[in-house]
Amino acid sequence: MFYFVVLQKYMKNNIMLLDMNFRSMRKNAERKNAQ
Structure with missing residues (x-):
């Protein structure tokens, strides 16, 4: 038990x-796409 x-x-x-x-990977991906 x-x-x-x-x-x-x-x-x-x-x-x-x-x-x-x-979440951090997704944030990094969004940042790269924004550039």
Whole structure:
């Protein structure tokens, strides 16, 4: 049970990191298109 909770937390952190990376990539792409 404890292992499952840790795994869930780890997955949530990874998803948040992926989301942040995706947002910054999209911002960079928009900036390049604007130039």
